[in-house]
Amino acid sequence: GAGVSQSPRYKVTKRGQDVALRCDPISGHVSLYWYRQALGQGPEFLTYFNYEAQQDKSGLPNDRFSAERPEGSISTLTIQRTEQRDSAMYRCASSLVEGGYEQYFGPGTRLTVT
């Protein structure tokens, strides 16, 4: 079956532009997570959803970052007015339900802000 997919895989944008990163979770998975991973570091929690409800957004760095999952499936992470410090790998993961269940990770979107 299909795993978690993310698009685009690579995104280069100029400082000040808005970007939208898409995550398509495994069908039927309730929970969807967004992480940011800097080179040589572990995934840094950003936010997560159960169905369409955003459960925790405490990891979003500032109000330029937002996420939605309007129909409880595909999710979009939006970064407004991008800055160079936003450059990183953005990873999405989904799990059957939250808690002690395995998270399945997508390949990530490499964002570069020039």
Next chain:
Amino acid sequence: AQSVTQLGSHVSVSEGALVLLRCNYSSSVPPYLFWYVQYPNQGLQLLLKYTSAATLVKGINGFEAEFKKSETSFHLTKPSAHMSDAAEYFCAVSEGNTGGFKTIFGAGTRLFVKA
């Protein structure tokens, strides 16, 4: 709030030697604990997880980890390293609270295996 500390950003072992990757966690409630592996240019893959059943957890590829509440540790071991084990390993903790089950990852330990 939960946190994870992985001791040693790099560990090097000889092929056939014991692998020991250390993880200590902080959690205010009984946690769920995970080890994930990341191969170069790939996503993270679950090795094993602890969910309050047996304290010694066996995972894929011969890895296992032991939950020690008194030491707040969840160290990952493998009796005999193989070249294919060279990768980055991440420990993670997830606990339930009013906001749900946020998952926090450690900074990772890169394992090198020498022939």
